[in-house]
Amino acid sequence: MKVRIVDNLNGETESLNDSDADLVATLIKENTKAVNQGEYSEAELEILCAFATPEKIQQQAAKGFLVLLFSDEGNLIGCALVMKKWTRLFIRTIQVSRKYGRKGYGALIYQHCEERFRTAGLQEIEVQVTKFPSSEAFYRKHGFVRTGNPTQKDLYFAMYKFL
Ligand SMILES: CC(C)(COP(=O)(O)OP(=O)(O)OC[C@H]1O[C@@H](n2cnc3c(N)ncnc32)[C@H](O)[C@@H]1OP(=O)(O)O)[C@@H](O)C(=O)NCCC(=O)NCCS
Numbered sequence: 001m002k003v004r005i006v007d008n009l010n011g012e013t014e015s016l017n018d019s020d021a022d023l024v025a026t027l028i029k030e031n032t033k034a035v036n037q038g039e040y041s042e043a044e045l046e047i048l049c050a051f052a053t054p055e056k057i058q059q060q061a062a063k064g065f066l067v068l069l070f071s072d073e074g075n076l077i078g079c080a081l082v083m084k085k086w087t088r089l090f091i092r093t094i095q096v097s098r099k100y101g102r103k104g105y106g107a108l109i110y111q112h113c114e115e116r117f118r119t120a121g122l123q124e125i126e127v128q129v130t131k132f133p134s135s136e137a138f139y140r141k142h143g144f145v146r147t148g149n150p151t152q153k154d155l156y157f158a159m160y161k162f163l
Pocket of ligand 1: 094107129130137
């Protein structure tokens with residue numbers, strides 16, 4: 001297993017190559033569609049995955065914090081993207097490929113994100129959570145609480161955790 005971190009939160013120092021951007025975009029799109037059990041319509045899924053193109057992932061990685069977890073064989077197991085929101089940070093997404101699910105990889109990826117919030121001196125973590133029950137369960141397990149505030153077009157809700 002190998003963790004790769006692209007950290008551009010304090011200015012761009014590292015770019016994401018085309019093939020990794022492609023892997024991340026594919027993982028997010030395929031995973032989101034595979035997890036969907038009717039929580040989102042086809043049209044909503046398209047909106048939900050609109051940020052997952054290789055170009056947009058590269059643009060976001062150029063301003064954010066990206067965690068990539070690869071298997072020994074070089075497969076992308078999962079990823080996370082932390083972005084800036086004014087002076088704060090939020091977890092934009094954490095994704096683990098279904099075939100690697102429930103083995104603790106999500107937790108491992110999440111720990112890298114939490115650590116980055118701590119080093120940024122922040123005292124709370126906000127995450128943009130999809131309506132999939134497994135997502136909410138995952139964040140609850142890590143101590144997040146749901147605020148109930150719907151966000152952008154009601155596709156996500158926010159959960160928070162104090163550090
Ligand atoms: C949420 C997600 C990142 C968890 O990844 P993971 O590697 O399975 O997570 P871990 O193994 O570290 O933790 C497992 C926990 O996640 C939750 N979970 C994961 N898959 C689940 C499922 N199919 N059903 C119910 N809960 C699930 C549970 O809380 C579980 O704990 P448990 O096994 O003790 O019940 C992964 O399921 C995923 O990519 N989901 C789709 C994308 C998404 O919606 N991401 C989050 C929104 S930003």
